[in-house]
Amino acid sequence: MRTFPDPPIPLAVELRRSFRAPAERVFRAWTQPAALREWWCPPGWAATAVEIDLRVGGAYSIAMRRTDGPGAVAVRGRFIEIRPPERLVFTWRWEGAFPDSPEAKVVIELRHAAGITELMLRHEQFADDGMRHLHWSGWLAACGRLDRLLEEAAG
Amino acid sequence: MKPAAVRDGGAPARSAAADGGELDAIFGALSDPIRRAIVARLTEGECSVSQLGAPFAVSAPAISRHLAVLERCGLIARWQIGRVHYCRLIGDPLAQAAGWIEQRRAFWQGQLDGLAAYLDREEENSCAPSPTRPSR
Numbered sequence: 001m002r003t004f005p006d007p008p009i010p011l012a013v014e015l016r017r018s019f020r021a022p023a024e025r026v027f028r029a030w031t032q033p034a035a036l037r038e039w040w041c042p043p044g045w046a047a048t049a050v051e052i053d054l055r056v057g058g059a060y061s062i063a064m065r066r067t068d069g070p071g072a073v074a075v076r077g078r079f080i081e082i083r084p085p086e087r088l089v090f091t092w093r094w095e096g097a098f099p100d101s102p103e104a105k106v107v108i109e110l111r112h113a114a115g116i117t118e119l120m121l122r123h124e125q126f127a128d129d130g131m132r133h134l135h136w137s138g139w140l141a142a143c144g145r146l147d148r149l150l151e152e153a154a155g
Numbered sequence: 156m157k158p159a160a161v162r163d164g165g166a167p168a169r170s171a172a173a174d175g176g177e178l179d180a181i182f183g184a185l186s187d188p189i190r191r192a193i194v195a196r197l198t199e200g201e202c203s204v205s206q207l208g209a210p211f212a213v214s215a216p217a218i219s220r221h222l223a224v225l226e227r228c229g230l231i232a233r234w235q236i237g238r239v240h241y242c243r244l245i246g247d248p249l250a251q252a253a254g255w256i257e258q259r260r261a262f263w264q265g266q267l268d269g270l271a272a273y274l275d276r277e278e279e280n281s282c283a284p285s286p287t288r289p290s291r
Binding site (some may be wrong): 011012013015017019020021025026027035038039040041042102119121123 | 179255256259260263264265266267269270271272274275276277278287
């Protein structure tokens with residue numbers, strides 16, 4: 001059983017995935033517009049604009065629209081940390097989706113060994129002003145269930 | 156190039172509807188220690204409003220105002236039998252949090268499927284050795 005820090009833990013999702021490619025190639029896939037156009041959009045969606053200013057504080061945006069009907073969304077943010085080919089941190093905000101959702105942070109970490117690159121992705125909500133005043137611990141301790149949910153989600 | 160394969164279509168828009176304001180409202184409602192304590196108490200089961208207010212050094216009208224906030228965001232229901240007011244938890248904020256996590260996880264799993272397919276295609280399509288491939 002984990003103990004919860006106070007003030008709040010942000011909501012977070014963590015995923016791990018291995019790719020049969022060097023870390024440099026995986027890193028480029030995340031940071032080059034031409035590569036992102038190739039893999040970012042799910043079927044039925046097309047990238048209308050991919051802009052990347054790859055420097056700390058630089059902005060990025062990936063705009064997509066449905067190919068089979070109306071519907072457009074975009075993801076925008078700024079780079080917080082750029083350390084090729086092992087670490088990329090950026091802010092994350094949907095436009096046209098999750099309208100009231102606070103800005104989030106995405107951390108990508110890459111580790112290469114024996115021809116395999118392991119990617120760790122963490123997507124977490126910022127502790128914005130609303131969240132900052134949320135002292136989860138008492139309530140969470142009383143309910144005693146969130147750590148199980150987080151463990152399951154992270155596992 | 157072929158379109159990205161093995162993906163769950165429409166992930167961005169599909170997950171757009173169920174999120175956002177509702178979760179914010181719940182976080183807002185739970186930003187107060189007394190309201191959190193009320194929710195914690197109600198996780199044990201329904202309870203009369205007077206019992207609920209007993210541990211707190213706040214007036215009955217103040218408790219009533221807190222309950223109104225929790226009711227507005229759908230966390231509790233209130234009803235009356237005779238002169239006794241009751242309330243119980245209806246929303247499940249942890250289920251909301253789990254929903255938030257599940258939506259992001261599904262989205263990113265789809266994205267990483269697409270990335271894996273792209274890296275495989277790129278590998279197949281590269282005739283010349285990639286300049287960044289480690290030579291060792």
